[in-house]
Amino acid sequence: MAIVFEKPKALANVPLHYCPGCTHGIIHRLVAEAIDALGIEGTTVGVAPVGCSVMAYNYFNCDMVEAAHGRAPAVATGLKRAMPENIIFTYQGDGDLASIGMAETVHAATRNENITVIFVNNAIYGMTGGQMAPTSLPGQVTQTSPYGRDVKHCGWPVKVCEMLAQLEGPEYLERVAVNNVKNIRNAKRAIQKAFENQINNKGFSLIEVISSCPTNWGMTPQKALQWIDDNMIPYYPLGVYKDRSAEQEKA
Amino acid sequence: MAKVTFATDLCKGCGLCVEVCPKKILRLNKEKLNAKGHYPAEMTDQDACIACAFCATMCPDCVITVEK
Numbered sequence: 001m002a003i004v005f006e007k008p009k010a011l012a013n014v015p016l017h018y019c020p021g022c023t024h025g026i027i028h029r030l031v032a033e034a035i036d037a038l039g040i041e042g043t044t045v046g047v048a049p050v051g052c053s054v055m056a057y058n059y060f061n062c063d064m065v066e067a068a069h070g071r072a073p074a075v076a077t078g079l080k081r082a083m084p085e086n087i088i089f090t091y092q093g094d095g096d097l098a099s100i101g102m103a104e105t106v107h108a109a110t111r112n113e114n115i116t117v118i119f120v121n122n123a124i125y126g127m128t129g130g131q132m133a134p135t136s137l138p139g140q141v142t143q144t145s146p147y148g149r150d151v152k153h154c155g156w157p158v159k160v161c162e163m164l165a166q167l168e169g170p171e172y173l174e175r176v177a178v179n180n181v182k183n184i185r186n187a188k189r190a191i192q193k194a195f196e197n198q199i200n201n202k203g204f205s206l207i208e209v210i211s212s213c214p215t216n217w218g219m220t221p222q223k224a225l226q227w228i229d230d231n232m233i234p235y236y237p238l239g240v241y242k243d244r245s246a247e248q249e250k251a
Numbered sequence: 252m253a254k255v256t257f258a259t260d261l262c263k264g265c266g267l268c269v270e271v272c273p274k275k276i277l278r279l280n281k282e283k284l285n286a287k288g289h290y291p292a293e294m295t296d297q298d299a300c301i302a303c304a305f306c307a308t309m310c311p312d313c314v315i316t317v318e319k
Contacts, residue, residue: 025311
């Protein structure tokens with residue numbers, strides 16, 4: 001019998017601590033599949049964030065480093081400059097990358113550091129119990145916005161891909177989702193491309209993955225995936241926001 | 252002939268595989284608890300499986316292996 005689907009080799013054989021139905025597990029798997037497909041497990045170093053995925057260092061078989069909150073792109077910059085032959089990726093949530101780590105993210109992007117950033121956007125702070133994040137939608141009910149996010153008081157959500165696309169620096173920016181099989185396959189392709197860009201020394205690639213948080217959204221896992229389709233994707237449209245190599249080829 | 256195996260003790264009973272199966276042959280076994288105390292997913296009709304691997308693609312915990 002031929003194997004159609006099995007756990008990727010780059011993913012450690014341990015149970016994940018995420019809540020039932022949390023799509024972090026799918027994104028971990030897609031990163032591991034990209035590492036397997038490119039055969040780079042031995043040279044890859046990942047940088048884990050602070051947030052729900054703080055223990056990502058237990059889940060990948062490659063080397064991992066834990067960064068202070070939000071500083072993963074800065075740590076990755078140091079790793080890549082010290083070891084340019086290695087493949088460096090960061091795995092960050094929206095509280096980590098878009099809030100406390102915004103400065104590191106923007107500056108790593110504008111310097112076009114040759115790293116791969118996997119940005120998981122679930123519109124909420126998951127680990128600390130469901131507080132409003134910079135990416136929470138207008139009107140979204142969270143622990144700290146019980147009447148819904150009021151944009152007059154709390155401001156508007158940060159659209160990371162759109163914002164970084166204004167910079168000259170970054171090589172590749174794409175937003176994908178993991179709420180159905182079609183989107184997962186597309187996300188797999190995007191994540192693999194982000195790693196290929198680094199192997200080809202093209203520079204900073206960021207893949208924003210729209211993810212779910214059934215526990216803190218207060219929904220079943222199935223409803224949470226539907227909520228992504230109904231609310232998150234209309235606000236955060238999927239697609240490629242910057243692909244400098246393709247633009248240069250066209251010109 | 253497709254073969255689907257479940258690493259039952261890793262299953263968290265979220266039911267995403269049940270929802271996505273085009274043949275509707277998966278279910279959560281409510282009469283059984285796994286090591287973590289969840290109702291694990293299981294196959295009800297192995298012969299009807301078309302090995303599309305949608306269940307394994309949706310599974311956040313890599314519980315499912317699909318062979319054909």
